[in-house]
Amino acid sequence: MIRVAHLSKTYGEVTVLKDISLSVAKGEVISIIGPSGTGKSTFLRCLNLLEQPSGGSIAVDGIDLLDKKSDIPRIRQRMNMVFQSFNLFSHLTVQENLTIGPVRLLGINKQEAEQKALEILKLVGLAEKADSFPDELSGGQKQRVAIARCLAMNPEIILFDEPTSALDPTMVSEVLAVIRRLAKDGMTMLIVTHEMDFARDVSSRVLYMDEGLIYEEGTPQQIFENPQKEKTRAFINRIRSFNYCISSTDYDLYAMNAEIEIFCERQILPRKTRHNLLLLVEELLQIHTPLLATTALDLTIAYSEKKESLEIILENRGEAVNLLDKDRLPDELGLNIITHLAQQIDYQRCEEINRVTVLLKRS
Numbered sequence: 528m529i530r531v532a533h534l535s536k537t538y539g540e541v542t543v544l545k546d547i548s549l550s551v552a553k554g555e556v557i558s559i560i561g562p563s564g565t566g567k568s569t570f571l572r573c574l575n576l577l578e579q580p581s582g583g584s585i586a587v588d589g590i591d592l593l594d595k596k597s598d599i600p601r602i603r604q605r606m607n608m609v610f611q612s613f614n615l616f617s618h619l620t621v622q623e624n625l626t627i628g629p630v631r632l633l634g635i636n637k638q639e640a641e642q643k644a645l646e647i648l649k650l651v652g653l654a655e656k657a658d659s660f661p662d663e664l665s666g667g668q669k670q671r672v673a674i675a676r677c678l679a680m681n682p683e684i685i686l687f688d689e690p691t692s693a694l695d696p697t698m699v700s701e702v703l704a705v706i707r708r709l710a711k712d713g714m715t716m717l718i719v720t721h722e723m724d725f726a727r728d729v730s731s732r733v734l735y736m737d738e739g740l741i742y743e744e745g746t747p748q749q750i751f752e753n754p755q756k757e758k759t760r761a762f763i764n765r766i767r768s769f770n771y772c773i774s775s776t777d778y779d780l781y782a783m784n785a786e787i788e789i790f791c792e793r794q795i796l797p798r799k800t801r802h803n804l805l806l807l808v809e810e811l812l813q814i815h816t817p818l819l820a821t822t823a824l825d826l827t828i829a830y831s832e833k834k835e836s837l838e839i840i841l842e843n844r845g846e847a848v849n850l851l852d853k854d855r856l857p858d859e860l861g862l863n864i865i866t867h868l869a870q871q872i873d874y875q876r877c878e879e880i881n882r883v884t885v886l887l888k889r890s
């Protein structure tokens with residue numbers, strides 16, 4: 528359906544897209560993930576001709592988009608885009624936002640366009656907001672109107688550029704639910720997203736972009752569970768794990784806990800799990816505090832979505848010592864809390880590093 532070959536984009540001296548080739552079949556849902564500034568949005572904007580590519584070719588069903596004679600409004604109708612910042616017409620009602628394109632660009636009569644707009648608004652759960660103005664809606668509702676407006680143009684392909692990035696966390700799921708529904712209905716979509724759980728369960732294929740290239744691509748399972756290339760692995764590990772280095776007994780416990788909370792929020796962990804995790808970390812650190820007199824402690828929290836498991840790993844250099852060894856512990860209570868919250872505790876010594884790995888019990 529879409530065939531991109533050797534696409535490149537430069538801004539002055541800066542090359543943002545290097546050499547992108549991609550084929551997309553009808554009905555595919557492709558998520559594009561990767562670090563900030565690697566050209567994900569630029570790639571989508573080039574597909575939609577909001578940016579003029581510097582080289583390469585783009586064809587949709589055999590039609591060359593970069594041909595000077597190509598009908599750009601028609602291309603944008605077939606391959607419509609939903610933006611991070613909604614881009615609704617604020618002086619028009621919700622329904623008028625949905626009818627203006629079909630009436631003016633597709634030549635559909637007003638009554639028919641209004642009828643269709645109401646049907647689409649029903650589909651995105653906003654029929655009762657037809658006469659409201661965008662400013663009267665929440666961010667999540669605005670984005671659903673933007674998706675509805677896109678659907679009103681009867682597109683064959685939808686490009687989503689970070690559709691939930693501008694939303695409060697509480698509104699993300701209502702927008703993702705609408706996109707999930709479109710995926711189920713067989714819509715062909717390319718979605719730039721930072722929502723990894725969503726990318727994992729909605730996509731047929733995931734592209735990991737890095738430094739202007741599609742660095743690795745595969746099924747969600749391949750990319751999230753078994754990435755083959757180094758940078759993909761590092762990226763996936765970074766979003767799935769939390770690291771904190773504690774180098775003195777005066778470390779800022781509150782700052783560290785706040786960072787752990789943010790990590791838990793990103794992984795959408797239940798409140799009880801967060802509570803148990805924080806308690807377990809606190810007890811483990813208390814027992815390991817004496818080590819801070821001579822060495823730093825590296826704390827890692829690793830979340831595996833597949834196994835739904837949380838592992839806490841504490842590492843330090845120095846002489847071989849396992850402070851969770853029952854015989855060494857002055858504080859029975861601390862150990863009791865730990866054994867109550869942990870499913871498994873392991874100690875390993877390798878290359879002069881003590882490593883304690885504690886698996887949190889499922890709550």
Ligand SMILES: Nc1ncnc2c1ncn2[C@@H]1O[C@H](COP(=O)(O)OP(=O)(O)OP(=O)(O)O)[C@@H](O)[C@H]1O
Pocket residue numbers: 538541543561562563564565566567568569570
């Ligand atoms: N109009 C422009 N002029 C100059 N540089 C630009 C322009 N648009 C984008 N860039 C640069 O291109 C690079 C890629 O930007 P892009 O927004 O495509 O990245 P991204 O991967 O989508 O990032 P993020 O995930 O943060 O949105 C960035 O370094 C950006 O500064």
